[in-house]
Amino acid sequence: MKKDPQSTNIHFAALAVDVVCFRVLEGELQVLVGKVVSEENPFKGKWALVGGLVRVDETAEQSVGRLLKDKAGIQGIYNEQLYTFSKVNRDPRGRVVSVAYIAITSDPFIQHLDKAEIETRWFNIKQVPKLGYDHNKLVAVAISRLKTKISYSNIVRYLVNKEFTLTELHSVYEIVLGESLDKRNFRKKILSTDNLKELNKKAKNGVMRPASVYSFK
Amino acid sequence: MKKDPQSTNIHFAALAVDVVCFRVLEGELQVLVGKVVSEENPFKGKWALVGGLVRVDETAEQSVGRLLKDKAGIQGIYNEQLYTFSKVNRDPRGRVVSVAYIAITSDPFIQHLDKAEIETRWFNIKQVPKLGYDHNKLVAVAISRLKTKISYSNIVRYLVNKEFTLTELHSVYEIVLGESLDKRNFRKKILSTDNLKELNKKAKNGVMRPASVYSFK
DNA sequence: GCAAAAGTGTTCAGCGTACACCCATGC
DNA sequence: GCATGGGTGTACGCTGAACACTTTTGC
Numbered sequence: 001m002k003k004d005p006q007s008t009n010i011h012f013a014a015l016a017v018d019v020v021c022f023r024v025l026e027g028e029l030q031v032l033v034g035k036v037v038s039e040e041n042p043f044k045g046k047w048a049l050v051g052g053l054v055r056v057d058e059t060a061e062q063s064v065g066r067l068l069k070d071k072a073g074i075q076g077i078y079n080e081q082l083y084t085f086s087k088v089n090r091d092p093r094g095r096v097v098s099v100a101y102i103a104i105t106s107d108p109f110i111q112h113l114d115k116a117e118i119e120t121r122w123f124n125i126k127q128v129p130k131l132g133y134d135h136n137k138l139v140a141v142a143i144s145r146l147k148t149k150i151s152y153s154n155i156v157r158y159l160v161n162k163e164f165t166l167t168e169l170h171s172v173y174e175i176v177l178g179e180s181l182d183k184r185n186f187r188k189k190i191l192s193t194d195n196l197k198e199l200n201k202k203a204k205n206g207v208m209r210p211a212s213v214y215s216f217k
Numbered sequence: 218m219k220k221d222p223q224s225t226n227i228h229f230a231a232l233a234v235d236v237v238c239f240r241v242l243e244g245e246l247q248v249l250v251g252k253v254v255s256e257e258n259p260f261k262g263k264w265a266l267v268g269g270l271v272r273v274d275e276t277a278e279q280s281v282g283r284l285l286k287d288k289a290g291i292q293g294i295y296n297e298q299l300y301t302f303s304k305v306n307r308d309p310r311g312r313v314v315s316v317a318y319i320a321i322t323s324d325p326f327i328q329h330l331d332k333a334e335i336e337t338r339w340f341n342i343k344q345v346p347k348l349g350y351d352h353n354k355l356v357a358v359a360i361s362r363l364k365t366k367i368s369y370s371n372i373v374r375y376l377v378n379k380e381f382t383l384t385e386l387h388s389v390y391e392i393v394l395g396e397s398l399d400k401r402n403f404r405k406k407i408l409s410t411d412n413l414k415e416l417n418k419k420a421k422n423g424v425m426r427p428a429s430v431y432s433f434k
Numbered sequence: 435g436c437a438a439a440a441g442t443g444t445t446c447a448g449c450g451t452a453c454a455c456c457c458a459t460g461c
Numbered sequence: 462g463c464a465t466g467g468g469t470g471t472a473c474g475c476t477g478a479a480c481a482c483t484t485t486t487g488c
Contacts, residue, residue: 013232013271015314054230056312060303084301084316086277095273097232099301099314167440184442185478208439209485384467401469402451425466426458 013086013097017063018051018135020082020142021074021103023122024159024172029146030122031139032103034071036132037118042092043132047121049139051098060099068103073116078158079103082142090134100138102145104158150176154195157216165203165211166190230303230314234280235268235352237299237359238291238320240339241376241389246363247339248356249320251288253349254335259309260349264338266356268315277316285320290333295375296320299359307351317355319362321375367393371412374433382420382428383407 021032033047050072054063061079068074082100090096123129125143130136149155150173159172170186190196197217202210238249250264267289271280278296285291299317307313340346342360347353366372367390376389387403407413414434419427 011270011273013273015230015232053228054303054314056228056230057305059305060301060314081301084277084298086271086316088274088276097271097277097316099303165440182478182480183440184480187441188443189477204486205439207437207487209441211440382467399451399453400467401453404468405470406450421459422466424460424464426468428467 013095015054015060016051016091016096016098017054017060017067017101018049018098018133018138019064019068019079019101019103020049020139021068021072021077021105022142022146022159023105024175025122027171027175028124028126029143029175031125031128031142032072032074032120032122033128033131033135034118034120040093041132046132047129048132049100049135050118050120053096054099060101064101064103071117072120074105077103077105082138082145085134085138087134098133098138100142102142104155106159106161147177154193154216157195163199163201163213163215165213167211169214230312232271232277233268233308233313233315234271234277234284234318235266235315235350235355236281236285236296236318236320237266237356238285238289238294238322239359239363239376240322241392242339244388244392245341245343246360246392248342248345248359249289249291249337249339250345250348250352251335251337257310258349263349264346265349266317266352267335267337270313271316277318281318281320288334289337291322294320294322299355299362302351302355304351315350315355317359319359321372323376323378364394371410371433374412380416380418380430380432382430384428386431 019032023030023032032050034050036043036046036048038044050067052063052067052071054060058066060081064079065075068077079101082102084097084099086097088095090098125139128136128139131139146155150159156169156172156176159176160169166187169190170181170183173186174180195216196214199213199215201213203213204210236249240247240249249267251267253260253263253265255261267284269280269284269288271277275283277298281296282292285294285296296318299319301314301316303314305312307315342356345353345356348356363372367376373386373389373393376393377386383404386407387398387400390403391397412433413431416430416432418430420430421427
């Protein structure tokens with residue numbers, strides 16, 4: 001895992017990334033955490049965000065991709081920069097500044113690789129345990145950003161599968177925002193944005209009227 | 218100026234801050250740049266944003282304060298984090314990731330200290346020369362953020378003096394946004410926010426009706 | 435026919451936008 | 462009295478919010 005930053009840079013701060021990875025599943029907004037395994041890490045055995053030091057030959061974005069893949073076995077998902085946290089004692093092993101990223105996956109199963117370096121787990125955001133470092137703070141900032149951003153951007157596209165019904169999309173908004181939205185107003189608004197394409201399909205879910213299936217353009 | 222990051226950390230990225238400092242003066246939105254003086258710097262003699270490496274004992278915010286004070290002789294002004302730039306070759310001397318900050322000053326004169334380490338200059342944002350590193354990009358992102366943020370936040374308070382007339386405030390909005398705003402609608406909206414306090418003063422500016430003076434609450 | 439979710443319109447209030455004239459002052 | 466910027470109100474269209482019933486299907 002993380003090398004001791006102190007040993008590599010005694011005068012200036014070292015740089016890490018930490019990833020707040022979200023998904024919506026089973027009616028919950030969930031966040032990904034991994035078990036800290038490094039022997040010399042005071043948080044060993046505890047949960048923390050997936051993260052690590054940024055290498056000299058990669059951008060922070062590339063670092064996020066590498067760490068999600070190698071540590072958690074998750075590949076090719078959306079991410080964006082959240083905020084850079086630079087409190088002096090946020091890492092007890094030395095001076096590490098962390099660039100936090102939000103990542104989103106809508107279909108973790110097909111993207112999961114066979115091997116992952118660490119044990120990972122998804123927590124309902126309402127039941128996130130105490131995490132190592134300042135990671136509970138990072139999660140809180142990420143949730144706040146996600147809530148804000150779902151309202152004015154098209155970021156919801158990364159939270160749903162490629163094809164979905166309006167009811168599913170409606171539900172994702174409600175889960176992320178934590179409040180219920182009027183069905184008619186929701187449908188009117190989301191259709192007026194012109195981001196959706198209605199497919200020539202119907203979703204049949206047992207004993208009920210089949211719903212139209214949409215995708216993002 | 219900046220120490221060679223390569224010499225202090227060979228495996229991982231080093232961390233700097235760069236400050237995009239704005240002011241509005243004489244009908245222009247201006248940005249602060251400083252002359253690069255370090256002998257070993259390939260941009261020596263060129264203009265670049267005020268910045269430097271983050272020390273092991275300071276946060277990025279504190280680093281911004283220190284660099285503005287020591288290098289540019291500017292003290293105690295508003296700043297907020299903008300974005301972290303991590304392209305691999307953005308600094309020709311080694312691997313440096315930069316946390317960019319926006320800073321704003323409304324009254325640089327009283328805040329200017331006597332001594333500054335480097336020669337600084339304010340440029341109209343429409344006439345910024347080619348800067349060192351990726352700093353033109355940073356300036357562009359900062360301007361974009363400032364334009365967005367003036368519309369929904371109260372950040373304009375840092376761009377005006379403590380006391381101002383509505384016409385002055387109106388003018389700052391127009392200068393930052395680069396477009397004219399209807400006078401009556403502007404006044405109606407800004408007064409409806411309830412952020413302003415009307416002072417018992419009138420601003421007399423020669424041959425014209427004196428204007429009411431306001432401050433932010 | 436009934437259970438269960440899909441789908442659909444109208445009304446109202448608040449907000450942003452467009453637009454033109456009188457006011458207070460110094461000279 | 463005139464030049465200069467200070468200061469004010471109304472009408473209209475758009476958007477967000479509240480609100481309830483009919484439709485389609487499988488059993």
